[in-house]
Amino acid sequence: MSIKNYHHGDLKKQMILKGLELLNEKGTDGFSLRKIAAMCDVSHTAPYKHFKDKHDLINEISNYVISEFDNSIINSLDKSLNPKDLMIEIGKSYIKFMVENSNYLKFLMFNDSLFSAKMVDGDILNSNSKSFNIFKDNAIKMFECYGIEKEEYTLNIITMWSVVQGVSVLVANKNIVLDCDYDILLDKILRNKLKLD
Template structure:
């Protein structure tokens, strides 16, 4: 029997998980299917049963990370569907919690060359990111309820996103130390700024 036949469990998922770790450690330049296979304890040929090449694995890693964030934000919209302001606060807390509990996702998504950019043209967002769309749509519902001038939507949404993203980096990098529950603090900061 070959080494890859001894692997038990979901090899495809393990390749994605270990591939993310490798990308964060060595970047795209140091990334190879052979190295990921070694991390998984399988033969160098085993990854090719699931991925055509290293770019296919990297693409799958990107999809997986963004999907997890998206699903966590969608869950918040369902839980707080009757209160637009609370929905935004909880969405921000969820984002911070998601990223601080998964710093490898934060590094991969925003602190590397693999990130997804937000483009603004003529005051409108153009983003290929479903997670950002969830934030944008929730914020627009809140803005309509509070009768905010539509011309300010883009600036307010970008400000909210920057706020939670900045807090996430401060907490993850341990540049912000708080002796209480950091998610309570994050909620208070978000609420005072929307």
């Protein structure tokens, strides 16, 4: 009879990644630390060295996904670019991350409280994602450069967010097969929608 190991490699990270797969496949009702232990080929008690319970692991998965996404946007920033070109780069990084990490995209889509915003007095706010705030702050700089009225800021931010999220889903799910790079498509869409040229 084989004895399963308690540790091998970075077990905590492996459990987060396997937990992400399981959550996307089975949802919270089909999620358990025992199942994660089996997926990681460790003893059913091993997860408790890292997580109090399944809710603790789910919370860690949420934090990990948001952190990975935020870091991908932060690491893509080229502050030497003008606000319009930087906005395009942020959009491209958003789509690239979601397309290359479809498990993350699915998780974020079905956990709307993780990556969501709310309208307050005509402004759009998000408190749990650095990347959203980077996106919004740079959008405002771009609007200022083009003399866009403040009353149009929120609508334009929602439009741009819808575009990058929509293209992400379409490309990641292979609902559309492009005959060009998505960064070229995104550039054209944003310029057309926002009348930037």
